[in-house]
Amino acid sequence: MAQSEVRGEAPAVEDTMSLKPKASDMPARSGRHGGGRPPGRAQTDRRRRRRRVLRWSAIVLAVVILGTAGAGYAYYQHLNGNIRKGARANGDDSKAHRTAPNADGETPLNILLIGSDSRNSAENLKLGGNRSHAGDPPLADVQMLIHLSADRESASMVSIPRDTRVDIPECTDPETGKVYPPTNDIINVTLARGGAGCTLLTWENLTGVYIDHWMTIDFAGVVRMADAIGGVDVCVKQNVWDHPTPQVSGGSGLKMRAGTHKVKGKQALQWLRTRHAWGDDLMRARAQHMYLNSMIRTLKKQNVFTDTGRLMDLxxxxxxxxxxxEEIGTVKKLYDLGMQLKSVPSDRITSVTMPNVKDPDNENHVLPDEANAHKMWQMLQDDVAFDKNGGKSESGKAASKDKPAKTPSLDAARLGVLVQNATRTSTEAAVQQRASAIGQVLVQKGYARAQADTSGSLAEDKTVVRYPSADLEGDAQAVAKALGIPMSAVQKSTGVSGVTVVVGADWREGTSYPKQSKPKAGDLPANSDAVNGSDTTKCMDVYSVYQW
Incomplete structure (x- = not known):
């Protein structure tokens, strides 16, 4: 520990002369033996020796405490130095907004976990993957949103398959400054188009869910974590061997007999990378959920704080x-996050995969199942628990009501309002003239300067009203009220220059905004492949080609 960190000093070493008995302490000689020990002298000497030992013990203890504190501080700094950090988001084109606090002022926490397929180190190359990709920008082959409820009583883990085709916004590489234009591609390329911050931005625009932090881990990291934990239990129904076949090249190399096994090291990585033996990429997400649920149960059982070696390894x-x-780039902040997740009961943790449909343009890709995916995103935005084990309180505390309306700054007739058609979905074309139809509704309600944006159709799940600055918030709220749009859909955004109505896929017909039913706890879409964190009975089915 640096000298400035010491709050006090070690006890001063006493003068050894003071340890000698004083003349007044020496008993008078008496008795026939002259110089012999008087009665009680041995007991007095023992007391002195005991006091001397205690003094020196205190000195040694002080030195040990100071030395250990110094070493602890140095080790803490060493751990902080291990952590690599990056910008939270690598662009400004985010359409997500924070969930309103609940009645107790608490807000949910969203963390995006990204598994990188990087082959840019000898360690990662040794662990797997095609060596021809060494040096290539890494892809985000595993993407999972961890949602902790505002009251920290439930948690959800949502995966999006790596081959999901989505709209990717403009992103800037934080290291090179290179700007990548918007595109439509599979979601795993986002990591190569500006790093994890671009992946986060893509998720936000797809889901409308504000994401607080991201974490990435590569092949080598998975192995280190599995070893430090001491292994994780997984289960297969049949003997499995994920190996190359005449029809399909590649494979993770996972080989084990039917039943439950504790995997660690390279075998843990093989489990998480296996795809062919489970049948497809969607089943790989299920295997990953089962692994993470098992890992969380394992960590809950371990009391690492009484095992110094295990704690240091972890x-x-x-x-x-x-x-x-970067905002969580310290040991303390990562520890706090871990403790929050560990405090959630296993039966309140639910893992799901985004509802999806086959991409008609490419059989190897999938698209979001618009209606069911939207329902899931709505549950996350509203902080509704994915499980039914929380009783009547659903996610704990009731959400706060909409903010009170503000006074408009302009009369309706003087306010310019732009209406955009965002009814296009991944499976349906935009509804023609939709912006014009809603623009006419506004004109009839007194907004004479409302006009349709003719620059092209957009794609948004939900209808929103956006405004660029605080002085126009009241005006945006008034527009939303005129159309029957809820106040929760009024959002501040730097992406607009004035009050803008974005007509989403939830309002493809009619001139009155349709009433939206609020989702209930545990009311997940049937095709979300939900797995509860307390379920220890789940085992993976093995595709017949990979049984042995």
Whole structure:
């Protein structure tokens, strides 16, 4: 520890002369033996020796405490030095907004976990993957949103398959400054188009869910974490061997007999990377959910704080394995996050995969199942629990009501309002003249300067009203009220220059905004492949080609 960190000093070493008995302490000689010990002298000497030992013990203890504190501080700094950090988001084109606090002023926490397929180190190349991709920008082959409810009583883990085709916004590489234009591609390329911050931005625009932090982990990191934990239990129904076949090249190499096994090290990585043996990429997401649920149960059973070696192994592995968004880039903040997740009961943790449909343009890709995916995103935005085990309180505390309306700054007739057609979805074309139809509704309600944006159709799940600055918030609220749009859909955005109505896929017909039913706890879409964190009975089915 640096000298400035010491709050006090070690006890001063006493003068050894003071340890000698004083003349007044020496008993008078008496008795026939002259110089012999008087009665009680041995007991007095023992007391003196005891006091001397205690004094020196205190000195040694003080030195040990100071030395250990110094070493602890140095080790803490060492762990902080292990952590790699990056910008939270690598662009400004976000359409997500924070969930309103609940009645107790608490807000949910959203963390995006990204598994990188990087082959840019000898360690990662040794662990798997095609060597021809060494040096290529990494892809985000695993993407999972961890949602902690505002009251921290439930948690959800949502995966999006890596081959999901989505709209990717403009992103800037934080290291090179290169700007990548918007595109439509599969979601795993986002990591190569500006890093984890671009992946986060893509998720926000797809889901409308504000994401607080991101974390990335590569092949080597998975191995280190599995070893530090001591292994994770997984289960298969049949003997499995994920190996190359004449029809399909590649494979993770996972080979094990039917039943439950504790996997660690390279075998843990093989489990998480296996795809062919489970049948497809969607089943790989299920296997990953089962692994994470098992890992959380394992950590809950372990009391690492009474096992210094295990604690140090976990701290070393975690800080070396993770790259995180800069606002959580310290050991303490990562520890606090871990403790919040660990406090959630296992039966209140639910893992799901985004509802999806086959991409008609490419059989190897999928698209969001618009209606069911939207329902899931709505549950996250409203902080509704994915499980039914929380009783009547659903996610804990009731959400706060909409903010009170503000006074408009302009008369309706003088306010310019732009209406955009965003009814296009991944499976349906935009509704023609939709912006013009809603613009006419506004004109009839006194907004004479309302006009349709003719620059092209957009794609938004939900209808929103956006405004660029605080002085126009009241005007945006008034527009929303005129159309029957809820106040929760009024959002501040730097992406607009004035009050803008974005007519989403939830309002494809009619001139009155349709009433939206609020989702209930546990009311998940049937095709979300939900797995509860307390379920220890789940085993993976093995595709017949990969049984042995």
């Amino acid at each position: 701290a070393e592995a975690a800080t070396k394995s993770l790259k995180v968004s």
